[in-house]
Amino acid sequence: MLDQVFTRICHVKTGYEDRERHIYDEFDRHGIPVNWYLDHDVADLSPEDLRSGLKPAEISLTLKHLGIWQEFLQTDLPYCLVFEDDVFLARNFSARLADCLHELDPSRHAVVYLGNGGNYYTPWYSLKNGQSLYPATHSRCTDSYILTRSAAQARCEWFANRRVTRPIDHEVNFSDRDAGVEILWFERPIVEQGTHNGRFLTSISDKQQPLWYKRLEWGWKKYRRMLLGHSSR
Numbered sequence: 293m294l295d296q297v298f299t300r301i302c303h304v305k306t307g308y309e310d311r312e313r314h315i316y317d318e319f320d321r322h323g324i325p326v327n328w329y330l331d332h333d334v335a336d337l338s339p340e341d342l343r344s345g346l347k348p349a350e351i352s353l354t355l356k357h358l359g360i361w362q363e364f365l366q367t368d369l370p371y372c373l374v375f376e377d378d379v380f381l382a383r384n385f386s387a388r389l390a391d392c393l394h395e396l397d398p399s400r401h402a403v404v405y406l407g408n409g410g411n412y413y414t415p416w417y418s419l420k421n422g423q424s425l426y427p428a429t430h431s432r433c434t435d436s437y438i439l440t441r442s443a444a445q446a447r448c449e450w451f452a453n454r455r456v457t458r459p460i461d462h463e464v465n466f467s468d469r470d471a472g473v474e475i476l477w478f479e480r481p482i483v484e485q486g487t488h489n490g491r492f493l494t495s496i497s498d499k500q501q502p503l504w505y506k507r508l509e510w511g512w513k514k515y516r517r518m519l520l521g522h523s524s525r
Contacts, residue, residue, distance in 0.1 A: 293393050297438075298364040299373045300329040302356040311377040314486070318379070322386050329363075332356050344456050354460040357434060358451055361444040370398035372439040378486035379407070379435050388482045391424050392438065401442045402474035407483035409433025409461070414479050425476040431468075434461045436483035446471035 301315060319326050332355035334348045341351050357374065364372040371393065382388065389406075396404055404425060409432045418426070431437075439447070450467040458466075468475055 293390055294324065296369060296393070297371045297373045298367055298369045299325070299375075300327050300360045300363070301375045301377055302353060302360070303328045303330055303377045304333050305330045308377065311486075315375075315377055315379075318381055322381055324386070329356055329360050331359050346456065346459065350459045351456070353434075354456050354463065357460050358448065361439065361448050364439070364444055365441065365448065370441060371396075372441075372444055374434070374437055374439070375483075376435040376485070380484045380486055382482040385482045388424070388478075392478055395423075395425050396438065396440070396476075398440050399442075400440055400474060401446070401472060402440050402476055403431075403443050403464075403468060404438040404476045404478055405432035406436040406438065406478045406481060407432055407485060408481035409435050409485050412477070413481070414477055419479055424478055426479055428475045428477045430465045430475065431461050432477055432481075433485060434464065435485040443468075443471075443473045446473055 303312065303315075316326055332352050334352045337348060337351055337355075341355070342348060344351055346354075353376075360374055361372065392404060392406070396402065405428075412428075412430075412432045414426045414428075447464065447467050450471055451463075456463055465475075467473070
């Protein structure tokens with residue numbers, strides 16, 4: 293079903309070669325073509341872009357996501373699949389992605405978050421056999437998600453001529469709420485973000501924790517929240 297999906301990976305023109313190598317290896321294992329999106333690097337930002345008050349890396353990432361949605365709408369494909377460049381895919385990623393697309397009618401005004409960003413989960417007792425998509429009230433970060441055409445169009449219209457004041461994973465919560473975009477979590481998640489699970493250092497936050505500590509903290513939260521849900525602290 294990948295022939296029905298417009299796929300792009302947020303990356304940069306130069307730098308972060310470790311992430312580039314990782315993505316090629318990771319996607320090759322799953323037979324997924326690597327299609328980078330390289331526009332709007334920090335060095336490309338205009339003075340107007342930088343007036344938002346966000347960090348340059350946050351502005352850059354926001355513009356990359358927006359640029360991908362705009363390119364997607366220039367095609368006639370029904371789905372847009374977006375990744376950031378630190379993702380790790382589950383062993384059964386391709387099979388479960390097919391399950392997701394089978395359940396997600398392209399006419400739905402919806403976004404599906406494939407990953408477990410923020411360690412957000414639908415609790416085990418709410419899961420149902422044969423169901424992969426579950427309603428949610430907010431994003432699970434923007435490392436991996438699918439948009440239908442109407443959802444992408446709604447986001448582009450909302451962001452047009454609007455100054456972004458929050459990181460993209462927060463900003464889309466406001467755009468989707470205002471535009472009536474259905475927010476769905478894929479369960480169980482089939483993507484993990486390397487800057488969350490301790491495999492990569494973050495390129496955005498100034499607060500850098502040792503990777504070994506991040507791995508321990510992530511693992512503890514992950515399995516506790518899989519059991520109890522995302523409201524568990």
